Each structure stands twice: as structure tokens, then as C-alpha cells.
Amino acid sequence: MTSSPPGAFTRDIPFSDADFRAIAQLAxxxxxxxxxxxxxPLVYSRLSRRLKSRQVGSFTDYLTLLxxxxxxxxxxxxxxxxxxNVTSFFREKHxxxxxxxxxxxxxxxxxxxxxxxxxxxxGCSSGQEPYSIAMTVLEAVPEAARKDLRILATDxxxxxxxxxxxxxxxxxxxxxxxAPMRGKWTKATDASGKTYRVTQAxxxxxxxxxxxxxxxxPFRGPFDAIFCRNVAIYFDQETQRxxxxxxxxxxxPDGLLFIGHSERVTxxxxxxxxxxxxxxxxxxxxxxxxxxQ
Ligand SMILES: C[S@@+](CC[C@H](N)C(=O)[O-])C[C@H]1O[C@@H](n2cnc3c(N)ncnc32)[C@H](O)[C@@H]1O
Numbered sequence: 001m002t003s004s005p006p007g008a009f010t011r012d013i014p015f016s017d018a019d020f021r022a023i024a025q026l027a028x029x030x031x032x033x034x035x036x037x038x039x040x041p042l043v044y045s046r047l048s049r050r051l052k053s054r055q056v057g058s059f060t061d062y063l064t065l066l067x068x069x070x071x072x073x074x075x076x077x078x079x080x081x082x083x084x085n086v087t088s089f090f091r092e093k094h095x096x097x098x099x100x101x102x103x104x105x106x107x108x109x110x111x112x113x114x115x116x117x118x119x120x121x122x123g124c125s126s127g128q129e130p131y132s133i134a135m136t137v138l139e140a141v142p143e144a145a146r147k148d149l150r151i152l153a154t155d156x157x158x159x160x161x162x163x164x165x166x167x168x169x170x171x172x173x174x175x176x177x178x179a180p181m182r183g184k185w186t187k188a189t190d191a192s193g194k195t196y197r198v199t200q201a202x203x204x205x206x207x208x209x210x211x212x213x214x215x216x217x218p219f220r221g222p223f224d225a226i227f228c229r230n231v232a233i234y235f236d237q238e239t240q241r242x243x244x245x246x247x248x249x250x251x252x253p254d255g256l257l258f259i260g261h262s263e264r265v266t267x268x269x270x271x272x273x274x275x276x277x278x279x280x281x282x283x284x285x286x287x288x289x290x291x292x293q
Contacts, residue, residue, distance in 0.1 A: 013051055015044045019059035023047065026066065031079050031156065032214045032243075034236035046081040050074070080157050083234055087125040089169075089176040090132045092229065095258045098280055099133065099225060102256060103140035107224060111141045111149040118223045120250075122213060123231030124153035127164030127198075128173065133227065134202040135177070135185050145204045152219070154211035165208045167198040213243060221250040229279075230260035241267030248272045251283040 020040050027033040035043060047062070054074065056062045065071055066078065090096055111117045119137070121130040130153035137144050137151070155161050174186050174196045186196040211217065213231070226247050232240045240263075247257055248269040259265065259279045273281040 013048050013058065015040075015048075015059055019063075020044075022063050023059070026063070027078070027082055028236065030075065030214070031082075031212065032235045032239040033079070033082055034234065034239070035082070043082065047078070050077055050081055076156070076158055080159060083157070085125045085157065085160050086230075087128045089128045089173065090178065091129065091176075092258075092261060092279070094278055095227065095229070095280065096132060096136045098256065098258070098277060099136050100140060102225070103137065108140040111137075111144060111147045114147055117147075117149040118221065119151045119225045120221075120223045120227070121151065121153040122211075122226060122228040122247075124155050124161075124164055124208070125157075126160050126169075127153065127167060127208070128169070128176075129153070129227055129229070130164070130206050130208075131167065131185075131198050131202050132177075133225075134205045135181050137205065138185075138201060139181070145201065149205065151206045152223075153206050153208045154213075156210065156212045158210050161208050161210050165203075167203060169196055169198075170194065171196065214239070217246075217250075222252040223250055223255055224252050225256040225258070226251060227258045229258055230263070232263050233260055237266070241269070244269035244273070248283060253283055253285040255283045257281040257283070 020035075020037070020043060023043060024035040027035055047059070051057070051059070051062050054062070054065065056065060066075055107117060119133055121133060124130050130151050133151055137149065141147065141149060153161075153164060155164070168189060169186070171194055174182055177186065185199050185202055187199060189195045189197050213228075228243070228247060232243055235243065244257075244265045245268050251257065251273075257265070257273060257280070259281070261279055263279065265273055265275070265281055272284050274284065275281050
């Protein structure tokens, strides 16, 4: 543990090591989050705001409150407080270049001929990731909305899913969209040009839903591509290994998995997923180990 010297930060609500461990255990069990001891000051600073807003005087009382069945909204506030929603349009652009290439190599043709194509943005935050996917898809398959091509976008945090569904972003946010696409797929909400709304054509391709990746998923896929980037980084190693395995099982043969720049697929999933490029993986076509294909 990196223990802070006494008085390194002041706490107006007592926060013992036992309180921290209890919060960390709850976060691990419910959301798969792994909170290192070094996160203690951050956890305090974020959660003490929740205690104040709920007028709860101690972390013990807050933990008791979180156990109540009617406190689902507070449990979701907890995960909002413990994770970050940082995201951007076309983040790690090479993943979108790979998707463009895959579309050109047959996926677009499959969609155009009416076959089922599915893409999942798992941990979509405020929507920049699925909208970037939708722009990439519509550049390759302009008629996608009339075909059986759909994007599923999910996140555990209901507030962020609401924002994603809304699709309104600041001028700074949309500056990350390559210029020709920006004019085509976003429109200023008023004459000030301070905020932009993504077009209905993008929204028509995407279904937004709340989903905790730790629970059973209410769909069977299969998907042709899964983006789960900068999400598993919060999970412990065992939870990550299980997640990669579950994603692999959800992918079509030749399906793609894109993960965050500091993440790596580990464990059993490597029997079916082959790495290529930066943080991109492809599902094997058969059960034959990738090395023998
Ligand atoms: C840093 S953002 C990543 C957004 C986007 N994928 C990207 O790379 O730009 C991480 C997101 O993961 C979500 N998240 C964290 N734990 C989750 C869980 N157990 N199930 C689903 N989403 C989760 C958070 O709510 C947050 O929106």
C-alpha cells in the first residue's frame, strides 16, 4: 500500500482501511472493478460527495444503504463515481481503419446483400465510440439502415447511456471527427456553433442499452466485431480472462475484437483469438488452433 503521510489530505468524514476494503469488495463483486489501495484517496474524494448528497454521516452507514434493494440508483451512482467515462470520436483511429478494411473485404458486401451484420460497442460511455463505428459503416454501406446491419452500444452507467442516446456534443468533442465526415454526420444545434447533434442516420443504426458486463448478457450474438476498449482495464486479471473468453464465444468466425491500448487478451481466449495489428484480434474460423491453420 502507498500510505499517505498523516494530514496529506483532510477528510471530514472518517474513512478507515476497513471502509475502503468493504467498498473495494462491493465494487469487485458487483461490477468486476479492481480497486488498488493506491486508489484510496480518489475513492474517498469521489464517494464522500455521494455521502454528503445522501446526507449519510459514515461509510459504514453508506455501505448499509447500498445493500437495500431499493437503492439500485445509488449503486449505479457508485459505479459512476468509481470509473471514468473518458472517450472521444475515432479514439485509436487504427481500429476504425481496420474496420474500414474489413468492410471493403466482404463485410459491406454481406450487409448490402441483406445478410445479418452486428457490431457491439461494449462500454460505450457517452457514445463517441458507437457513433464513430456508425460513420465508418455508413461511409462503406450508405444503405445500411435499410439492411440487416445494426450496432449495439451498451454501458453500465444509465446517465452516460442517456447522454449517448441524446448524441449532443461540444465543438471540441466533434473536432475529433475527420473534417469531411464531421460536416456530413453532425449538425450545429444553434447559430452559436457551440454544440452539435449527430444525424438521425447515425442514430438509426444504433441501439443503446444499459448493461453490466459482469452479469449474464441478454442476447446471443453473434457479432462480426466487438469494441471493448478501455473498460477491462478496471477489472482484475481473472475477470478480464473470463470477459475475453465470453467475447470470443460471441464472435462469428473471422470476427474482430478491438481492445484498449493498454489492454491485452489473456487466458483461454487466446486459443480462438489471434492478435494482429495493435490491440486487434481475429476469431479463428474453426476450432483448429490458429497456429495450425
Ligand atoms: C473509459 S470509458 C471507455 C469508453 C470507450 N470504450 C472508449 O474507449 O473510448 C469506460 C466505460 O466503461 C464502463 N464500465 C465500467 N465498468 C463496467 C461494467 N462492469 N459493465 C459495463 N460497462 C462498464 C464505464 O461506465 C465507462 O463508460
